[in-house]
Amino acid sequence: MKAVLNILLFIVLSLFLLASENYGQMVKAGDNALGIFKYQDFSKANLCGSACHNDFFQQWKQSMMSQAYTHHWDEIEYFKLAVPHAEKDPVVAGVKAGCNGCHSPIAFLAGDVPPPTPDKMSMANESVNCDVCHTVTGFEGDTPFNFNFISSPGNVKYGPRENVDSPEHGVKKSDFLASAEFCGTCHNEKDPYGIWVKSTHLEWKEGPYSKQGVKCQTCHMTSSEGYTAAMGNKYSDARQHLFHGAHDPGKVKGTIELRIHPDINEAEPGERVKFTVALFNGKTGHKFPTGSVEDRIVWMHVEAVDAKGNVYHIPVDKKGFAGEEYTIGADALAYQDMGIALNDPNFKGVQRDGIPIGDRIFRMAYFDPQGRMTIQQWNTKSLGVDYRIGPRETKMETLTFSLPNNLPPGKLKVTAVLNYQKLVKPVADFLGVPEEESEIIKVNEHSTYVTILP
Ligand code: HEC
Numbered sequence: 001m002k003a004v005l006n007i008l009l010f011i012v013l014s015l016f017l018l019a020s021e022n023y024g025q026m027v028k029a030g031d032n033a034l035g036i037f038k039y040q041d042f043s044k045a046n047l048c049g050s051a052c053h054n055d056f057f058q059q060w061k062q063s064m065m066s067q068a069y070t071h072h073w074d075e076i077e078y079f080k081l082a083v084p085h086a087e088k089d090p091v092v093a094g095v096k097a098g099c100n101g102c103h104s105p106i107a108f109l110a111g112d113v114p115p116p117t118p119d120k121m122s123m124a125n126e127s128v129n130c131d132v133c134h135t136v137t138g139f140e141g142d143t144p145f146n147f148n149f150i151s152s153p154g155n156v157k158y159g160p161r162e163n164v165d166s167p168e169h170g171v172k173k174s175d176f177l178a179s180a181e182f183c184g185t186c187h188n189e190k191d192p193y194g195i196w197v198k199s200t201h202l203e204w205k206e207g208p209y210s211k212q213g214v215k216c217q218t219c220h221m222t223s224s225e226g227y228t229a230a231m232g233n234k235y236s237d238a239r240q241h242l243f244h245g246a247h248d249p250g251k252v253k254g255t256i257e258l259r260i261h262p263d264i265n266e267a268e269p270g271e272r273v274k275f276t277v278a279l280f281n282g283k284t285g286h287k288f289p290t291g292s293v294e295d296r297i298v299w300m301h302v303e304a305v306d307a308k309g310n311v312y313h314i315p316v317d318k319k320g321f322a323g324e325e326y327t328i329g330a331d332a333l334a335y336q337d338m339g340i341a342l343n344d345p346n347f348k349g350v351q352r353d354g355i356p357i358g359d360r361i362f363r364m365a366y367f368d369p370q371g372r373m374t375i376q377q378w379n380t381k382s383l384g385v386d387y388r389i390g391p392r393e394t395k396m397e398t399l400t401f402s403l404p405n406n407l408p409p410g411k412l413k414v415t416a417v418l419n420y421q422k423l424v425k426p427v428a429d430f431l432g433v434p435e436e437e438s439e440i441i442k443v444n445e446h447s448t449y450v451t452i453l454p
């Protein structure tokens with residue numbers, strides 16, 4: 001009897017061990033997937049693109065996906081700031097490997113930490129390539145974030161259609177690939193302090209578009225008639241691999257619509273005129289700006305031009321909410337925590353905004369453990385007020401202009417301009433990031449008029 005029980009116990013235990021071992025293999029995602037594969041387990045993009053998928057390859061090559069590891073600002077931030085910081089501060093030690101879970105997933109899965117610099121032309125330069133995305137089978141847990149996709153490299157490529165034949169590889173249909181959650185595995189990020197420092201997918205999920213079935217792919221991988229492979233079928237809804245975003249001025253322009261109006265149409269010098277601006281976000285599926293919010297700056301500049309051509313800058317009216325000081329252009333220093341990586345613990349910082357003082361900024365500030373504003377999202381311990389423009393949201397701003405006593409009679413033209421910069425200019429200049437990263441993109445503008453009486 002005892003022997004039988006023992007045997008039974010042995011069988012149950014072995015089954016349990018076997019199951020947990022399989023389970024362990026199945027859920028190797030996120031941080032746990034470091035080094036579970038080899039570089040050679042993945043194909044290079046030009047293998048997919050040279051003969052069969054040339055159009056998708058060319059589209060991908062122009063997008064940031066193909067440059068997520070090699071792009072100048074990524075290289076500077078990773079090698080100049082993140083890696084040295086990770087080597088000094090145990091709290092953020094994990095980012096040395098972790099940045100590449102999203103920026104060069106093949107290097108991460110191959111356990112290459114840190115990978116060779118981009119000039120070495122290693123396989124890490126593949127960034128987010130075809131085989132990264134097309135061998136993903138799902139994600140671990142209930143919220144996609146921090147590269148918790150499950151990777152299964154091999155001959156089978158996952159795609160959106162049933163019954164597809166390829167001479168080169170197996171094809172399996174995957175609904176996951178067509179979901180916003182797939183994108184969310186890299187477009188949501190929680191930092192070592194447990195703060196959501198990137199939440200594009202979460203913003204989309206709580207916004208109006210998710211309820212209407214409008215996904216990331218709808219706007220960033222648009223469908224049109226065409227071929228998906230050189231010798232394949234023609235489809236009415238071939239998924240274009242555009243991935244166009246902040247680095248495509250055409251995508252950013254017009255994202256917000258502006259209308260400005262005065263409270264009175266005629267005024268005398270010395271009077272006060274109140275202008276109201278409505279800013280409507282009709283184009284993004286998430287907040288604007290989203291993604292690398294710590295880097296981005298969106299601001300509204302309002303100017304009046306009188307009948308003689310004199311120009312007056314009109315600062316925005318304060319609303320009085322908590323944390324508002326971070327949403328109005330100021331003469332203030334910030335980003336002192338760059339000094340950690342740069343071996344300058346007494347670093348005074350650089351200008352916080354680099355824009356005209358008094359302009360309204362649509363942003364969410366990130367703060368380091370000392371409470372100073374930071375562009376190092378991995379060193380973020382708290383977030384400021386979220387004053388970005390949500391999907392289909394309209395924000396209202398007012399500006400009160402005390403008309404100068406010497407204002408000439410005639411038309412006063414008042415223009416509101418909304419500007420966008422991918423990287424705050426004082427930071428870009430300080431770190432030597434090429435100018436295209438801090439170029440000013442005009443999102444939109446609108447003008448109104450007031451007649452100045454003699
Ligand atoms: C960031 C992830 C990502 C990358 C990188 C990527 N794809 Fe895709 N691809 C997708 C998604 C997602 C879909 C399906 C979209 C949908 O169904 O809405 C798709 C669809 C496809 C399809 C099927 C299109 C159709 O309409 O049937 C092909 C073929 C394809 N990709 C090839 C490639 C090739 C080749 C590359 C590299 C040059 C590549 N992909 C890079 C995510 C990616």
Ligand code: HEC
Nearest residue numbers: 064068074102103183186216217220243244245246247248
């Ligand atoms: C394996 C990780 C990963 C997945 C999965 C992924 N992305 Fe990305 N994506 C990135 C990274 C990393 C960047 C940033 C590239 C850079 O600027 O360095 C990026 C950038 C972008 C951009 C911004 C381009 C710009 O101009 O700033 C868009 C748009 C985008 N992705 C859309 C998508 C969509 C849509 C999906 C899902 C179909 C998706 N991504 C899935 C990693 C990923």
Ligand code: HEC
Nearest residue numbers: 183187201204215216219245246251283284285289290291
């Ligand atoms: C209704 C259309 C729409 C949908 C849906 C949408 N986007 Fe966007 N997205 C845009 C537009 C327009 C921009 C350009 C303006 C901007 O930078 O925000 C953009 C910009 C971006 C950027 C660059 C943002 C920046 O400031 O750096 C990323 C990354 C991105 N989208 C990813 C996604 C992901 C991931 C999803 C799904 C969770 C998604 N988008 C859903 C329209 C959309």
Ligand code: HEC
Nearest residue numbers: 073074077078082095099102146147186189290291292378
């Ligand atoms: C969870 C995935 C993820 C992790 C981890 C991650 N990133 Fe990113 N990173 C992204 C995505 C997605 C974008 C694009 C967002 C956008 O377009 O606004 C991005 C954008 C960037 C950009 C801006 C690119 C540009 O040209 O504007 C830099 C620089 C960057 N990441 C560096 C890093 C560094 C350094 C680390 C590690 C400390 C890191 N990232 C960790 C996903 C990630």
